[in-house]
Amino acid sequence: MRTLRDVKVGEKAIVVKVKGEGHLRKRIMDMGITKGCEVAVIKVAPLGDPVEITLRGYDLSIRRQEAESIEVE
Amino acid sequence: MSIRIALAGNPNCGKTTMFNRLTGSSQRVGNWPGVTIDRKEGRLKGQEGVTVVDLPGIYSLSPYSPEEVVSRDFLLNDRPDAVVNIVDATNLERNLYLTTQILEVGIPTVIALNMIDVIRKEGVEIDKAELSKRLGCPVVETSALKGDGLEELIKEVMAAPARGAGSYPRYSDGLEAHISKVSELIKGHVPDESVRWYATKFLERDSMALEAVPAEVAEEVEKVAAAMEKEFDDEADSIVAGARYDHIGGIISAAVKRDDRRGKETTSDKIDKIVTNRWLGLPIFAAVMFTIYYISITTIGTLGSDWVNDTLFGETLIPGVDEWLSSNDVNGVLSGLIVEGIVAGVGAVIGFLPQMLVLFILLVILEECGYMARVAFVMDRVFRRFGLSGKSFIPILVGTGCGVPGIMATRAIEGKKERRITAMTTTFIPCSAKLPIIAMIAGALFFQSAWVALSTYFLGILCILMSGVILKKWHSMTGAPAPFIMELPPYHAPGLFTVIRSTLERGWAFCKKAGTFIMLACAIVWFLSAFDWGLNMVDDIQNSMLSDIGMSLKWVFVPLGWGDDWEFTIGTITGLVAKENVVGTFGVLFGYAEPSEVGEEFWDIVAARFGPGSLGQLAGYSFLAFNLICAPCFAAIGALRGELGSWKDTGKAVLYQCALAYVIALIIFQFGSILLGGGFQIWLLLAAAALVGLVYLLAAKDPFKAIGRGLLRRPADE
Numbered sequence: 001m002r003t004l005r006d007v008k009v010g011e012k013a014i015v016v017k018v019k020g021e022g023h024l025r026k027r028i029m030d031m032g033i034t035k036g037c038e039v040a041v042i043k044v045a046p047l048g049d050p051v052e053i054t055l056r057g058y059d060l061s062i063r064r065q066e067a068e069s070i071e072v073e
Numbered sequence: 074m075s076i077r078i079a080l081a082g083n084p085n086c087g088k089t090t091m092f093n094r095l096t097g098s099s100q101r102v103g104n105w106p107g108v109t110i111d112r113k114e115g116r117l118k119g120q121e122g123v124t125v126v127d128l129p130g131i132y133s134l135s136p137y138s139p140e141e142v143v144s145r146d147f148l149l150n151d152r153p154d155a156v157v158n159i160v161d162a163t164n165l166e167r168n169l170y171l172t173t174q175i176l177e178v179g180i181p182t183v184i185a186l187n188m189i190d191v192i193r194k195e196g197v198e199i200d201k202a203e204l205s206k207r208l209g210c211p212v213v214e215t216s217a218l219k220g221d222g223l224e225e226l227i228k229e230v231m232a233a234p235a236r237g238a239g240s241y242p243r244y245s246d247g248l249e250a251h252i253s254k255v256s257e258l259i260k261g262h263v264p265d266e267s268v269r270w271y272a273t274k275f276l277e278r279d280s281m282a283l284e285a286v287p288a289e290v291a292e293e294v295e296k297v298a299a300a301m302e303k304e305f306d307d308e309a310d311s312i313v314a315g316a317r318y319d320h321i322g323g324i325i326s327a328a329v330k331r332d333d334r335r336g337k338e339t340t341s342d343k344i345d346k347i348v349t350n351r352w353l354g355l356p357i358f359a360a361v362m363f364t365i366y367y368i369s370i371t372t373i374g375t376l377g378s379d380w381v382n383d384t385l386f387g388e389t390l391i392p393g394v395d396e397w398l399s400s401n402d403v404n405g406v407l408s409g410l411i412v413e414g415i416v417a418g419v420g421a422v423i424g425f426l427p428q429m430l431v432l433f434i435l436l437v438i439l440e441e442c443g444y445m446a447r448v449a450f451v452m453d454r455v456f457r458r459f460g461l462s463g464k465s466f467i468p469i470l471v472g473t474g475c476g477v478p479g480i481m482a483t484r485a486i487e488g489k490k491e492r493r494i495t496a497m498t499t500t501f502i503p504c505s506a507k508l509p510i511i512a513m514i515a516g517a518l519f520f521q522s523a524w525v526a527l528s529t530y531f532l533g534i535l536c537i538l539m540s541g542v543i544l545k546k547w548h549s550m551t552g553a554p555a556p557f558i559m560e561l562p563p564y565h566a567p568g569l570f571t572v573i574r575s576t577l578e579r580g581w582a583f584c585k586k587a588g589t590f591i592m593l594a595c596a597i598v599w600f601l602s603a604f605d606w607g608l609n610m611v612d613d614i615q616n617s618m619l620s621d622i623g624m625s626l627k628w629v630f631v632p633l634g635w636g637d638d639w640e641f642t643i644g645t646i647t648g649l650v651a652k653e654n655v656v657g658t659f660g661v662l663f664g665y666a667e668p669s670e671v672g673e674e675f676w677d678i679v680a681a682r683f684g685p686g687s688l689g690q691l692a693g694y695s696f697l698a699f700n701l702i703c704a705p706c707f708a709a710i711g712a713l714r715g716e717l718g719s720w721k722d723t724g725k726a727v728l729y730q731c732a733l734a735y736v737i738a739l740i741i742f743q744f745g746s747i748l749l750g751g752g753f754q755i756w757l758l759l760a761a762a763a764l765v766g767l768v769y770l771l772a773a774k775d776p777f778k779a780i781g782r783g784l785l786r787r788p789a790d791e
């Protein structure tokens with residue numbers, strides 16, 4: 001399954017599912033990353049991690065490792 | 074009648090700015106999420122008996138970091154009479170997610186559609202009547218920064234308690250059916266007004282909420298949740314979060330009439346293209362930091378400080394005080410206390426006010442413009458490797474102004490491990506109070522070179538990174554790394570009013586400290602240096618009480634190259650009260666011979682005491698390094714206690730800081746002096762052992778287990 005980690009800079013994707021549990025999962029959903037939401041990856045930090053994404057009209061920084069728990073299509 | 078109003082909302086939506094407006098306070102604000110870390114109360118201006126409570130920002134009412142729990146507990150358990158839900162209009166969709174939850178709690182709510190100035194400029198139009206209708210509560214357009222819409226907000230808020238709670242959001246029929254089932258189950262177990270809130274939180278399986286009901290009820294609720302998951306073929310929390318966002322989507326499409334931002338690159342995007350660019354990001358960060366310290370410590374800052382020292386003190390104040398004292402025939406002891414103690418000591422410190430003000434202005438601008446969150450973004454990769462998080466950089470930058478708010482700012486770091494390590498190491502970075510020590514050493518021994526100051530910042534960062542590696546191996550520090558999911562707020566130009574107010578606030582805090590703690594410390598230092606144990610005034614300072622105290626302790630620092638001069642030991646000790654005291658003490662001990670020449674003259678004496686040539690410089694630098702890294706001032710230690718939670722842990726942390734400072738200064742001096750041809754000293758062996766110990770702690774997998782459980786001591790100290 002493709003995850004947000006695989007989305008290249010400049011590409012968009014639709015969230016299918018948030019995996020994982022506890023803290024991380026809750027935080028991801030509270031920030032608006034929910035099923036059906038459109039997410040665009042806009043930048044990678046100078047050292048390759050984290051990445052900057054845009055969703056619901058605002059910018060968010062998220063580590064690649066955490067992006068892995070977001071399934072997209 | 075007394076009323077309590079809570080300000081609640083997402084992080085960085087402008088709650089504290091609003092609070093400051095409403096109450097006339099000056100709590101700290103900044104353009105990054107997580108500035109406020111505790112609730113603050115104030116009285117509403119112009120109204121009797123109305124208390125306003127500022128809360129830490131939250132993204133939802135299921136919090137996890139400690140400061141977020143404060144907000145939830147306050148809304149749920151303390152039940153304010155009304156809530157002002159501050160909504161960042163530039164980020165409506167995500168802000169309303171919290172709004173749906175606040176409305177469910179059942180407290181009368183007014184929505185402040187904040188940052189209205191920004192969206193008007195960006196060409197966004199929000200139909201406030203439609204928004205109000207759909208949300209079922211009054212909506213007021215505000216700009217906390219400019220002070221617009223406040224009267225209307227106050228009017229609505231004052232009417233809110235009488236009006237009562239509005240309606241709560243209604244989701245799809247399928248979900249509503251499950252919510253009502255749960256509501257039936259829990260009625261009587263939770264407060265009546267909040268049944269709706271608890272019902273939805275239970276369906277999300279919120280563990281904190283579930284504690285509110287007996288286990289058998291929780292079991293019944295679980296059955297409903299499971300049934301719902303089956304029906305929707307999705308996980309419970311995802312169903313509820315999705316439903317909230319669907320609901321909000323409906324509101325947005327009805328209420329947002331125009332949005333020119335759509336599909337366009339905003340100014341923030343353009344700035345970010347450069348500032349967090351793959352290649353430019355790190356150099357820009359280094360350049361920003363360099364510029365800040367360069368400007369405040371050398372150029373503009375020194376101009377001001379020179380004027381204060383030479384003109385204000387040297388030519389006006391000190392001769393004036395002198396003259397006044399002699400013409401009024403003031404008692405010799407008293408005039409000694411005033412001239413040699415207070416004026417010389419406090420004067421040596423207050424002279425740095427201009428430099429500090431310049432630093433404060435630059436830091437306030439940095440905090441306000443939105444760059445801090447970008448620094449966390451750019452540096453996360455580096456810091457994670459060392460057991461910290463990109464967010465650790467925010468406390469560190471705040472700490473360059475003052476360690477106390479720096480340490481407190483660590484509370485917004487989600488991971489316990491990262492949070493505690495950051496709190497313990499933040500003060501390694503030189504704060505403004507250490508600036509006088511740096512400037513004194515640079516001025517007395519290094520011809521005012523800007524590199525001295527810069528090197529101390531690098532040394533601070535190095536110590537933080539090393540400590541990250543060492544401390545993450547400490548047993549109580551283990552734990553899963555926390556997520557780094559952070560909002561990057563849009564840049565904005567800092568408000569002139571905010572910059573001036575925050576700068577003066579910080580400058581004033583420094584003056585107050587100079588007038589109290591530092592003055593007292595200087596008076597005590599003078600007293601101890603002017604009398605012997607029999608309370609007879611001494612002519613030669615070497616016969617004084619202070620000399621005896623210093624002599625009995627100075628051996629500790631002999632390996633660091635501070636030589637036979639007990640004054641350095643005393644300065645270090647008084648620095649614990651406030652770091653400015655190091656210079657203040659020297660002002661008293663070295664500066665009083667010629668009170669009319671406070672500035673340069675006393676630096677010459679300091680330089681002479683450290684000895685001639687490069688070895689003297691080395692000793693001075695070792696003194697500097699120790700004083701910067703060792704235990705911070707008492708205020709910062711108190712703040713550390715607040716974050717670490719116990720005096721025991723705080724004690725260990727302070728011990729660690731002192732040990733590290735000692736080791737670093739020892740290594741610098743002993744190895745440096747060999748390189749500079751200073752000859753072999755027996756202490757070189759100690760330094761070598763310390764270096765080996767340090768490397769061992771850095772490289773070994775589980776050094777603390779090997780050294781002894783719970784005991785934080787470096788091999789070199791044993």
Ligand SMILES: Nc1nc2c(ncn2[C@@H]2O[C@H](COP(=O)(O)OP(=O)(O)OP(=O)(O)O)[C@@H](O)[C@H]2O)c(=O)[nH]1
Pocket residue numbers: 082083084085086087088089090091101102103104105106107108109110128129130131187188189190191215216217218219440441442565568571
């Ligand atoms: N343009 C504009 N800026 C605002 C407004 N209100 C607040 N700000 C700015 O937004 C930033 C955040 O403000 P704060 O008051 O610190 O936000 P907060 O909600 O208290 O944030 P936390 O304490 O982190 O939860 C600051 O830089 C403010 O200057 C407004 O109405 N218009």
Ligand SMILES: [Mg+2]
Pocket residue numbers: 088089090101102108109128129130
């Ligand atoms: Mg705040």
